[in-house]
Amino acid sequence: MRNPLGWAALTLFSLVFFLFIYAPLLVIIGYSFNSNPVNMMQWEHFTFDWYRGLLGLGERAADPNNRAVYVESTEKMLAALRTSLMVAGLSTTISTVIGTATAIALARYRFRAKGFYNGFLMLPMMMPDIVLGIGLLIFFVTVGIHLSMLTIIIGHCTFLSSYVFIIVQARIAGLDPALEEASADLGASEWVTLRKVLLPQLAPGILGGALLAFVISMDDLVITYFVAGTDNTTLPVFIFGMVRRGVKPEINAIATLMILTSVLIAALGLWLRSRKAD
Amino acid sequence: MALLEIRNARREFVTPEGTRLAALDGIDLDIGANEFVTLLGPSGCGKTTLLRAIAGFETLDSGTLALDGNDISTQPPHRRPVNTVFQSYALFSHMTVARNVGYALEVRSVERQVREHAVAEVLEKVGLSGMGTRRPNQLSGGQRQRVALARAIIGKPRLLLLDEPLSALDRNLRQQMQLELKTLQNTLGIAFVFVTHDQEEALTMSDRIVVMRAGKIEQIGSPRQIYRHPKSRFVAEFIGETNLFTVTIDRIDGSHALAHTADGLELILPAGNCKPGGNVQVVLRPADFSISDQGIAATVTKAVYLGSDLHLFVQPTVGGPEISITARDSAQAPQPGSKVHLAYDPAAPHVLETA
Amino acid sequence: MAVRRQTLVLLVLLAPVTLFLGVFFLLPLVIIALFSLLAPGLYGGVEWTFYHWNYGRIFGWADGLIEIYEPIYLQILGRSLGFAAMTVVLCLILCYPVAFWVSRLPSRWRLFFIFLITLPFFSSLIVRLYAWLLILKPSGLLNSVLMGMDLISQPLEILYTPAAVVLGMVYVMVPFMFLPLYSAVDNLDRALIEASMDLGATRVQTFLKVILPQTLPGILGGSVIVFIPSVGNFIVPDVLGGAKGLMIGNLVEQQFLSARNWPFGSALSMVVMTLVLVVLLTSMAAARRKGSQNA
Numbered sequence: 001m002r003n004p005l006g007w008a009a010l011t012l013f014s015l016v017f018f019l020f021i022y023a024p025l026l027v028i029i030g031y032s033f034n035s036n037p038v039n040m041m042q043w044e045h046f047t048f049d050w051y052r053g054l055l056g057l058g059e060r061a062a063d064p065n066n067r068a069v070y071v072e073s074t075e076k077m078l079a080a081l082r083t084s085l086m087v088a089g090l091s092t093t094i095s096t097v098i099g100t101a102t103a104i105a106l107a108r109y110r111f112r113a114k115g116f117y118n119g120f121l122m123l124p125m126m127m128p129d130i131v132l133g134i135g136l137l138i139f140f141v142t143v144g145i146h147l148s149m150l151t152i153i154i155g156h157c158t159f160l161s162s163y164v165f166i167i168v169q170a171r172i173a174g175l176d177p178a179l180e181e182a183s184a185d186l187g188a189s190e191w192v193t194l195r196k197v198l199l200p201q202l203a204p205g206i207l208g209g210a211l212l213a214f215v216i217s218m219d220d221l222v223i224t225y226f227v228a229g230t231d232n233t234t235l236p237v238f239i240f241g242m243v244r245r246g247v248k249p250e251i252n253a254i255a256t257l258m259i260l261t262s263v264l265i266a267a268l269g270l271w272l273r274s275r276k277a278d
Numbered sequence: 279m280a281l282l283e284i285r286n287a288r289r290e291f292v293t294p295e296g297t298r299l300a301a302l303d304g305i306d307l308d309i310g311a312n313e314f315v316t317l318l319g320p321s322g323c324g325k326t327t328l329l330r331a332i333a334g335f336e337t338l339d340s341g342t343l344a345l346d347g348n349d350i351s352t353q354p355p356h357r358r359p360v361n362t363v364f365q366s367y368a369l370f371s372h373m374t375v376a377r378n379v380g381y382a383l384e385v386r387s388v389e390r391q392v393r394e395h396a397v398a399e400v401l402e403k404v405g406l407s408g409m410g411t412r413r414p415n416q417l418s419g420g421q422r423q424r425v426a427l428a429r430a431i432i433g434k435p436r437l438l439l440l441d442e443p444l445s446a447l448d449r450n451l452r453q454q455m456q457l458e459l460k461t462l463q464n465t466l467g468i469a470f471v472f473v474t475h476d477q478e479e480a481l482t483m484s485d486r487i488v489v490m491r492a493g494k495i496e497q498i499g500s501p502r503q504i505y506r507h508p509k510s511r512f513v514a515e516f517i518g519e520t521n522l523f524t525v526t527i528d529r530i531d532g533s534h535a536l537a538h539t540a541d542g543l544e545l546i547l548p549a550g551n552c553k554p555g556g557n558v559q560v561v562l563r564p565a566d567f568s569i570s571d572q573g574i575a576a577t578v579t580k581a582v583y584l585g586s587d588l589h590l591f592v593q594p595t596v597g598g599p600e601i602s603i604t605a606r607d608s609a610q611a612p613q614p615g616s617k618v619h620l621a622y623d624p625a626a627p628h629v630l631e632t633a
Numbered sequence: 634m635a636v637r638r639q640t641l642v643l644l645v646l647l648a649p650v651t652l653f654l655g656v657f658f659l660l661p662l663v664i665i666a667l668f669s670l671l672a673p674g675l676y677g678g679v680e681w682t683f684y685h686w687n688y689g690r691i692f693g694w695a696d697g698l699i700e701i702y703e704p705i706y707l708q709i710l711g712r713s714l715g716f717a718a719m720t721v722v723l724c725l726i727l728c729y730p731v732a733f734w735v736s737r738l739p740s741r742w743r744l745f746f747i748f749l750i751t752l753p754f755f756s757s758l759i760v761r762l763y764a765w766l767l768i769l770k771p772s773g774l775l776n777s778v779l780m781g782m783d784l785i786s787q788p789l790e791i792l793y794t795p796a797a798v799v800l801g802m803v804y805v806m807v808p809f810m811f812l813p814l815y816s817a818v819d820n821l822d823r824a825l826i827e828a829s830m831d832l833g834a835t836r837v838q839t840f841l842k843v844i845l846p847q848t849l850p851g852i853l854g855g856s857v858i859v860f861i862p863s864v865g866n867f868i869v870p871d872v873l874g875g876a877k878g879l880m881i882g883n884l885v886e887q888q889f890l891s892a893r894n895w896p897f898g899s900a901l902s903m904v905v906m907t908l909v910l911v912v913l914l915t916s917m918a919a920a921r922r923k924g925s926q927n928a
Contacts (some may be wrong), residue, residue: 014734017727018746021753021807024764027774042777050692066450098649105646109639121650124658128865128909130882131902134889135661138668138899158658161650178368181335184355185362186382187433190642200372219757221868226889239759243872255760262756269755270748277714 025259032252049252073242077254080238087149087224087234091156096210098157098174099164101168104198107172108180124159130136132158133226140227155223160216164209171205204272211269215262280308281469282332282437287341289327301327302338303493309437309471314463315470316480319490320516321500325473329439332471345436356385361430362439365593367422369414374424376410378414382433396432398570403462404428406532416543420451427459430455431466438463444479456482477517481505489513505563509631514561521601523560527552541598546624557628562622564589567603569612570621576601578612592618662906669899677893687900706884710904713881716795717863720802721856726811727803727854732815747815755806762872765801766792769873793875801869806862810855817851850920857916865905881905 035047054074106117124132136155140147179201183193199206221236228237235258242251284524289302299468301324305332309315311468317325330336332343343351350358356416357592361382370378380397388396394446401407414422423443430438440459444452463470474480481501489496489504489512497509508514523535524543535552537560538544547560575595582589590605603620605611612618672684686700691710695702735746753761768774771788779785791797821844829839867882874880881901888898 010730010734010830014731014746018733018749020727020804021749024761024768024804025753025756027767028760028764039911077918098653101646102650105643109646110645111643117647117650119741120654126861126909127662128882128905130864130865130867130885131665131906132658132661134885134898134902135658135665138664138895139657139661142664154657157653161653165650176366176368178364178366179370181355182362182364182368182370182380183332183385184335185333185360186429187356188381188385188386189356192385196381197370199371203372215755221759236757236759239757240868240872243441243759243763251763255757255763258757258760259838261754266748266752266755 016097029256033254050250053250054253080233080235084234087152088214091153091217092214095157095160096164100168103165103168121162121165125162129222133223137226149232151227154215157226160213167203167209282309283344285342286384298492316484316487323350323490324493325490327557329473333361334400341557345454360437361435363426363430363443365442367426375412379428400428437469519564521562527554527556542596547627561628564602566589566603567620569618573619573621578614578616582623643722669903671896673894673896679871687897717860719799719857720863723803728811728814732818736819750811795878798874798878801873802863806859809858813851813855817848861909
């Protein structure tokens with residue numbers, strides 16, 4: 001039934017589609033090695049200067065006129081990265097606990113509010129993040145909670161829990177309920193069954209959910225933008241600020257590093273999934 | 279006193295449509311200490327619910343379960359000295375075979391050395407020596423089945439429950455496992471309660487068969503009793519192939535009764551409790567008939583080849599439903615269209631007690 | 634006793650989510666609703682009096698003194714809906730053929746291309762938008778290439794136009810459309826297509842009468858997932874859109890971070906939230922109706 005001409009056209013269309021997705025990322029990576037500081041789109045020659053600049057090294061950074069600018073932005077960027085990692089680490093941990101507990105409760109117990117919870121947990125994912133962001137901002141200011149790293153973490157957990165919940169729930173749904181029955185049948189109490197059977201069986205799902213939560217938290221811009229306050233900046237908010245103030249060549253280098261990191265994380269995720277399969 | 283005494287067990291479910299369904303509708307059953315009892319019936323008859331109630335996964339609405347005279351019906355599953363082999367095997371895929379098998383001892387905090395010794399011993403019993411370090415997903419279906427069995431018997435339960443454990447295996451392996459299970463039950467000396475919908479499996483292994491239908495026990499008896507002397511039409515038709523005749527008794531002649539069907543087919547039955555003029559139902563198995571020079575005149579309509587045997591469908595000349603019989607296959611075996619006469623031992627027909 | 638212990642475990646499992654989302658999700662939404670009906674304070678903040686002019690400014694009633702109805706708000710709202718709808722349609726047009734193509738590949742390649750689609754999801758949103766800024770700038774890659782090929786003599790003005798905003802949103806949202814579409818197309822029983830062709834339907838008829846209805850749930854799901862974040866988006870128009878590309882999300886942001894009119898900003902977010910809920914509930918109802926039809 002395959003029409004060779006139609007198939008060729010479809011293949012061409014698809015390959016152009018993938019080019020559309022990847023070309024912009026390749027452009028950034030390419031220009032992160034371009035030495036032209038005035039017009040980045042004009043290729044001069046290959047350089048690591050922007051990467052050196054990021055670390056406060058290199059000739060440009062050593063130039064006394066430039067030095068202050070580069071060192072300051074480097075320190076700010078590293079601080080933003082630290083904040084991002086801490087926020088992502090803590091909010092991933094908290095939301096993984098919340099999401100997993102909820103998924104277990106909804107899958108393994110019968111109670112009246114179950115339908116309500118199932119719908120309720122979809123809402124934070126479906127709510128436009130700007131609404132969630134300003135809602136949290138008004139709430140924190142009204143209640144008198146100082147905007148800090150804590151408020152960023154709280155903000156992230158509100159929607160990350162739902163993502164973890166979805167992933168873990170999918171894993172539980174695929175689990176043979178007889179596994180837990182078998183454990184009880186062989187003499188294990190509810191708690192022992194949870195520890196020795198349910199959690200190990202859910203581990204790939206929990207890990208996958210945590211990974212997803214971590215990635216989303218690292219990338220979150222909108223919620224953080226509203227609830228970060230003035231003392232804390234995460235990496236996406238920092239880059240957003242740089243992009244808004246005008247393009248500087250070091251952004252290419254930061255962006256390239258972030259793209260490469262994300263490739264690594266995605267590969268790790270894929271590896272986890274393939275392990276789950278056996 | 280029986281090992282397990284079930285008295286008036288009831289359990290209702292509410293279907294999604296909102297109607298109530300009695301999965302267990304007043305079950306009374308005793309299971310002896312070293313007995314192989316099979317719960318047999320079509321799907322939805324309540325056999326699995328009864329097994330799950332014994333294990334503790336279902337609570338009874340009313341009734342009692344007494345093990346050695348102690349009521350266990352309110353105990354949670356992990357406190358009952360009863361273990362289960364699950365239909366899906368329910369092996370823990372994140373543990374090795376040895377840890378799976380030793381799980382019951384592990385959760386009771388049995389010392390490591392004792393545990394390892396017991397695991398090796400029970401693995402040998404099920405023919406899996408040396409497989410302890412493997413993972414369940416590296417095993418074949420039959421091997422998984424044995425792991426599930428080993429895991430369930432290591433804790434020396436008083437009663438082993440088996441929930442259609444052979445249904446996932448292919449035919450040859452299933453027959454081999456049937457024999458092994460029976461042997462194992464003898465050597466272990468514990469009671470087995472086995473759930474199946476496969477009548478052949480039930481007949482092969484059981485000491486007693488409990489035939490269930492719609493939440494009630496239809497008949498309890500040895501395989502022979504169930505097969506030769508089914509109490510009801512349901513049991514007769516569920517177990518093995520059956521020719522069923524509704525007849526009117528004409529007269530009693532000594533130990534025999536003469537009767538005829540509405541179509542005019544004449545039959546001789548053991549007199550039993552038959553009374554002239556009464557209507558009864560009679561069961562004759564296909565193997566009860568033989569092809570002979572005299573007897574019921576009939577024409578072969580269809581012959582199905584079964585290897586050493588032939589399965590013949592024959593139409594009595596007087597009319598009425600076809601009769602199915604088995605005959606040895608040979609060069610002289612009747613072909614479709616041949617005229618034959620069917621004979622049977624007058625002691626063979628079984629008169630049903632109830633309609 | 635067993636029942637009581639179960640209830641206890643259930644409570645322990647459900648308490649975190651209930652408390653957390655109750656306090657940090659539901660309560661803020663309630664506060665937005667409340668603030669949208671309060672008067673703005675002189676120096677930011679609110680005055681605790683009932684005040685419906687926030688909505689009046691958007692929808693066309695005004696007291697004529699302090700609050701003035703300006704149609705620009707409805708225009709921007711309409712524009713946001715339009716941009717979001719265009720984003721959905723363009724994502725669909727892009728993804729549907731590709732989903733089909735990927736689902737017909739040998740399994741090794743199928744996994745590879747699905748991985749390629751999900752990869753951008755793992756990389757930073759702001760980085761991906763920034764790439765388009767580089768490409769679309771007057772002195773950017775696109776113009777350099779086009780001018781280098783002598784196709785144009787003057788740089789095209791694409792950046793800071795509505796087209797740039799829609800392009801940026803399509804780029805960011807494409808993976809969210811692809812995955813539900815792919816799973817719908819992949820679950821499609823090929824025997825159905827063969828049966829339809831076997832029974833004499835043409836390719837077009839087969840597509841319209843078999844493939845499209847069968848993949849409708851995926852189309853619907855992907856559309857909702859793309860539409861909702863698009864309507865309220867403010868990052869994409871902020872980076873790629875100029876004054877003409879302003880969306881309702883930017884208005885909300887301005888009210889909170891520069892104009893400091895929280896009640897008006899709350900009223901605007903209530904409008905966004907209501908729109909989203911309407912879309913969500915309608916699509917859920919549609920999906921359920923479709924489900925019951927099939928059953």
